[in-house]
Amino acid sequence: MAESLLHIDQVSQRFGGLLALDAASFAAEAGRITALIGPNGAGKTTLFSIVTGFQQPVSGRIVYDGVDITGLPPHRLARRGLARTFQVAQPFARLTVRENIAVGAHLHRPARADALAAAAQVAAAIGLAGELDQPADALTVAGRKRLELGRALAIEPRLLLLDEVLAGLNPSEVRDMVPVIRTIAARGVTIVMIEHIMQAVMSLAERVFVLSQGRIIAEGAPHEIAADPRVVEAYLGHGAAQRMTAGPAHD
Amino acid sequence: MRAAAPILAAVVLLALVPVVTTSSVVLNFLVIALLIALVGQGWNLLGGYAGQYSFGHAAFFGTGAYVTAILQVRYGVNAWLGFVIGIAAGAAVGAAIGALVFRSGLKGSYFALVTLAFAEVLRIVASVAPITGAGVGTLIKLDLRPEAFQFQSRVPFYSIALVLVAISLVLVRAIEASRFGAYLVAVRENEDAAKALGVDTTLVKLGAMAISAAMTAAGGAFYAQYFLFLDSGIAYGPWISIEALLAPIIGGVGTVFGPLLGAIVVKTLSELAKLVTGDAPGLDLVIYGSVLVLVVAFAPRGIAGLIADLRSKFGAAASPEHGRG
Secondary structure (H helix, E strand, O other): OOOEEEEEEEEEEEEOOEEEEEEEEEEEEOOOEEEEEOOOOOOHHHHHHHHOOOOOOOEEEEEEOOEEOOOOOHHHHHHOOEEEOOOOOOOOOOOEHHHHHHHHHOOOOOOHHHHHHHHHHHHHHOOOHHHOOOEHHHOOHHHHHHHHHHHHHHOOOOEEEEEOOOOOOOHHHHHHHHHHHHHHHHOOOEEEEEOOOHHHHHHHOOEEEEEEOOEEEEEEOHHHHHHOHHHHHHHHOOOHHHHHHHOOOOO | OHHHHHHHHHHHHHHOHHHHOOOHHHHHHHHHHHHHHHHHHHHHHHHHHOOOOOOOOHHHHHHHHHHHHHHHHHHOOOHHHHHHHHHHHHHHHHHHHHHHHHHOOOOHHHHHHHHHHHHHHHHHHHHHOHHHOOOOOEEOOOOOOHHHOOOOOHHHHHHHHHHHHHHHHHHHHHHHOOHHHHHHHHHHHOHHHHHHOOOOHHHHHHHHHHHHHHHHHHHHHHHHHHHOEEOHHHHHOHHHHHHHHHHHHHHOOOOOOHHHHHHHHHHHHHHHHHHHHOOOOOHHHHHHHHHHHHHHHHOOOHHHHHHHHHHHHHOOOOOHHHOOO
């Protein structure tokens, strides 16, 4: 097993009476694409928020690059090379695409001109070159998803957490986006992606973790996960796996 | 630099006024307009660029004014030195309030209310504290020498006000074109997204507040020298907090020229309203208020926004003799 860049160790989160995460653990290997799947409300985004410092867990540890980063604020984590996208796109709405990405590029480039130039390069790499001077709020859903990705890339991350960057895209937009993500990984960026579109997970991820009701219930290669009865049950309800293998329901 | 040209043009234009007229009515009017432009530019950096709407810029205006006055009156400090210390004191108060407010994560209307509360607390303290002269106020002794930052004529005051406004324009323009400026706007547009990109949003807001407070304190310190009298209502009263935010909002929030445009328009309006209504008490305020409502309703991005819209609508087609603005 390759060295893991991110290790999540027994992380729990509680919102009042709701245990959103129940001692969840998983690891992302350096240089690979890891997927985190699970039904709605399983705690995936909560887990991302904890890893990126937007929330503090009630217990557990986040180890990144061998260092315990639990509780560090988001901007410090970004400086260590940890980037995220938001499930609901969070553009700087009144700024142009170029200016949006430049905010990220500024992390390692104090000069405005350098940041703007780097932004144009990033935009070209993710297919937003034609929209550079459009305000972010004029972009389509697909454009906004690309912008999320572009801004995150602009900080030159080592670890990129993608929270449903394919959600809301039509099949052809998904087909366009998949190679973009693959290219990023090929350049050595470790990726953890939350995704519902299984086709994309199957074609991109090398390892899949399944989160259900705050617990990691399964892990493995994509084809193993797809066949795992626990996973089928998590999505379709108790007994579903049995009924599916038994043929048409008759109760 | 191309970006500096409009600032140079505006300052040169304003600098020519005393050549044309030395009428004390005109100069007095312009000194006040420039004072509001300076105070408003302070508000604009924090409110317009960083998106933190303060209702309490009086806290900084009053601190600049009182520190400058008290240092002279009670400690015999030179007025110019007092002026500089007044600005520094304003920045310190801004940083202190900012540290408290931003670290506790107050945003939006809560931020507005807390800044208002700080200004009001300072006003009440100033109205009873012996050092400010309490109810009697503080009178700076008449000493019409340039060394004492006092002048026979209004022209030097006008020049100093213009220099201060020019500095504020250049400063905000420079910030706009810097990483700090990009971070301010990012914080305004979406604070969480900014954090995720490595922006220390608390520090950025704190920096904005300190610089903002310094500019507004400079206005307060200038006010003290120009009028030579302060009381708690003048220095820390809500009137200046309102002037500070109205000028940029009318002129165009988050633009370099918004506060200056707004200050000139607002002051012109209020003078015209007084002229039209004669001595019917309060009627000028009704007219003034109605115009403000209209501006906010029909030009939400202020005069600067209106000009930009008109330009993009007619700009390409307009012949040179019509192309003004």
